[in-house]
Amino acid sequence: MSIEDAIDNWSSVKKFTDREIEEEKLEKIFDLTTNAPTAFNLQPYRFIVLDSEEAKEKAVNSAIPINRWIQYADKIVVLVGDEEIDVNADQVLSHKLEEGKIDEEKAENLREMYKRYKNRDDEFIMGWLTRNTMIPATSFMLACKNFGIGSCPVRGFSQPKLSEKLDLKETERPILLIPIGYPREEDRNWRRDGEEIFEIR
Numbered sequence: 001m002s003i004e005d006a007i008d009n010w011s012s013v014k015k016f017t018d019r020e021i022e023e024e025k026l027e028k029i030f031d032l033t034t035n036a037p038t039a040f041n042l043q044p045y046r047f048i049v050l051d052s053e054e055a056k057e058k059a060v061n062s063a064i065p066i067n068r069w070i071q072y073a074d075k076i077v078v079l080v081g082d083e084e085i086d087v088n089a090d091q092v093l094s095h096k097l098e099e100g101k102i103d104e105e106k107a108e109n110l111r112e113m114y115k116r117y118k119n120r121d122d123e124f125i126m127g128w129l130t131r132n133t134m135i136p137a138t139s140f141m142l143a144c145k146n147f148g149i150g151s152c153p154v155r156g157f158s159q160p161k162l163s164e165k166l167d168l169k170e171t172e173r174p175i176l177l178i179p180i181g182y183p184r185e186e187d188r189n190w191r192r193d194g195e196e197i198f199e200i201r
C-alpha cells in the first residue's frame with residue numbers, strides 16, 4: 001500500500017474480525033514506528049501490547065463506558081510517555097559521539113539542556129509528552145493500515161487507573177490506547193476539503 005493510499009483511505013476501525021494479528025507483522029509495524037521523529041530525538045515513549053484477555057481487561061476497565069467496544073479488538077496497545085524525557089539520553093548521545101557528530105563537551109552541554117527541560121513544570125512536561133507521542137502514534141496507525149490492520153486512537157480512559165493496573169513506573173503516563181485488529185467494518189467520516197485547511201501567505 002502506498003503512503004498516499006494509506007492516508008487517503010484512513011478510517012478508524014472499531015469493529016474487528018476474530019483473526020489474530022501475526023507476530024511478525026506486529027514486529028514490522030514497530031520497526032516502522034520507531035522511525036517517528038521526537039524532540040532532540042529523545043524518544044521518551046514505549047508501547048505496551050495487551051494481548052491476553054486478562055491484560056486487555058485492564059484497559060477495558062479503565063476506559064469510559066462508551067469505549068467498552070475496545071474489548072473486541074485482537075490487541076489493545078497502550079502508548080506510554082515518560083516524564084523523564086531524557087530516559088534515552090545516554091543512548092542518543094553515545095550514537096552521536098560514535099558517529100563523530102558531537103564531541104564530549106557538546107554531549108555534556110546537551111545532557112544539561114535535557115535536564116533543564118525535564119525540570120520544568122507539569123503542564124510543560126505533559127505538553128511535551130503529548131507532542132512527542134502523537135507522531136509515533138500516527139506512524140504506528142499508518143503502519144498498521146499498511147498491513148491491512150485496523151486501529152483507532154482512544155483517549156477516553158482514566159490515566160491514574162490504567163497506570164496503577166499496568167504497574168507503570170512513577171514517571172510514566174499512559175497517553176493513548178490504540179485497539180488493533182483486522183477490520184470487520186469500516187465507516188468513512190466526512191472531512192473538510194484540503195483547500196479549506198490551509199492558506200498561503
Ligand SMILES: Cc1cc2nc3c(=O)[nH]c(=O)nc-3n(C[C@H](O)[C@H](O)[C@H](O)COP(=O)(O)O)c2cc1C
Pocket residue numbers: 010011012013067152153154155156157187188189
Ligand atoms: C486524540 C483522539 C482521541 C480519540 N478518542 C476516542 C475515544 O475515546 N473513543 C473513540 O471511540 N474514538 C476516539 N477517537 C477517534 C475519533 O472519534 C475519530 O478519529 C474521528 O471521529 C474521525 O473518524 P475516523 O478516524 O474514522 O475518520 C479519538 C481520536 C483522536 C485523534
